Amino acid sequence: MASAVFFLARLNDHIFYLAKIKTTLEDKGDFCGTDDHQCKLGEWLHGEGRDQAASVSDEMLTVFEKLFEPHKAFHLESAKAISAHEEGNVEVQELAFTEMHKLSNILVSLLLKMDDMAR
Numbered sequence: 001m002a003s004a005v006f007f008l009a010r011l012n013d014h015i016f017y018l019a020k021i022k023t024t025l026e027d028k029g030d031f032c033g034t035d036d037h038q039c040k041l042g043e044w045l046h047g048e049g050r051d052q053a054a055s056v057s058d059e060m061l062t063v064f065e066k067l068f069e070p071h072k073a074f075h076l077e078s079a080k081a082i083s084a085h086e087e088g089n090v091e092v093q094e095l096a097f098t099e100m101h102k103l104s105n106i107l108v109s110l111l112l113k114m115d116d117m118a119r
Contacts, residue, residue: 006052007118011111013040018104021078025085025097033082036075041107045071053114060117067110074103 017039023029036042045067053064081096 007111007115010041010044010049011108011115013044014104014107014111017041018100021081021100022097025081025093033075033078036072039075041067041071042075056114056118060114063110063114063117067107070103070106070110074100074107077103 020029020031021033024031024033034042037046045064049064050061053060077096077099081093081100084090084092084096
């Protein structure tokens, strides 16, 4: 069975990724992002995550399944923000970054719910 600490680690993976994108958009880094399968959270989602969630409960598995759509959208918006940044399109960059934060809030809420359920 996956521990609560494990789900918080997935949350930290996501927050770290968001911070790397922000650093790039502030011209303080050169992280180009990945698709939704290649980040640490995505590797878990598309790898052993389903089995780990199911080992806790059916309800946990239901919450787990809700991570996929906002996670994929988060990566699409990340790519949009970076592309707009490279093109100097500040308006599109800011809109995409705002959308990234909205999606991030959804992901964080779901992961925190999973953490609560694992306790």
